[in-house]
Amino acid sequence: MAEKNFILRLKQGHQNAYGELLDLFSDKVFNTALGLLQNKEDAEDITQEVFAEVFQSVAKFRQQSKLSTWIYRIAVTKSLELIRSRQRNKRSAIILSLFGKEDQIHVSNNEPFYHPGANLEHKEMSAVLFDAIHRLPLNQRTAFTLNKLENLSYAELAVVMDISVSSVESLLFRAKQKLRELLGEYYEQNIK
Numbered sequence: 186m187a188e189k190n191f192i193l194r195l196k197q198g199h200q201n202a203y204g205e206l207l208d209l210f211s212d213k214v215f216n217t218a219l220g221l222l223q224n225k226e227d228a229e230d231i232t233q234e235v236f237a238e239v240f241q242s243v244a245k246f247r248q249q250s251k252l253s254t255w256i257y258r259i260a261v262t263k264s265l266e267l268i269r270s271r272q273r274n275k276r277s278a279i280i281l282s283l284f285g286k287e288d289q290i291h292v293s294n295n296e297p298f299y300h301p302g303a304n305l306e307h308k309e310m311s312a313v314l315f316d317a318i319h320r321l322p323l324n325q326r327t328a329f330t331l332n333k334l335e336n337l338s339y340a341e342l343a344v345v346m347d348i349s350v351s352s353v354e355s356l357l358f359r360a361k362q363k364l365r366e367l368l369g370e371y372y373e374q375n376i377k
């Protein structure tokens with residue numbers, strides 16, 4: 186009942202409801218985007234875009250899912266759109282380089298990603314972990330990030346990703362296998 190009243194206040198344009206919405210969800214949206222994008226500035230931009238869309242379209246929210254699920258879905262969609270856009274741009278740059286237009290190539294930043302929440306003494310291990318997560322296929326990365334970093338349940342993940350719970354289980358199983366494979370060599374060499 187409290188969520189329905191809150192959504193009603195949002196739909197009616199109550200300013201304090203928007204403030205509450207930001208207090209409740211801005212960190213969650215930012216962390217979701219950061220986990221997927223692994224870039225603080227991009228995560229901040231996506232967070233702003235998500236809340237701009239939420240504010241513009243809350244009147245159309247039909248409450249077929251929880252408000253948090255709807256907001257996570259917007260955050261994931263916007264993050265994935267940015268990732269896909271960059272992948273298209275990277276492919277275009279490769280094609281341009283094949284035809285001698287190297288001056289138009291955008292060089293990506295391959296510096297290690299250090300999650301701001303990682304302890305100082307665990308920064309290197311955190312960077313290795315996030316590099317491995319970044320190397321997962323996009324759907325596995327999304328499921329893993331939302332489950333392990335945002336603590337979404339399998340059922341919540343299924344709704345956010347618009348797939349079945351068994352598909353979520355499969356994605357997470359494959360993601361964990363791939364991470365074991367990617368991280369195994371690092372831990373053999375560095376952890377004794």
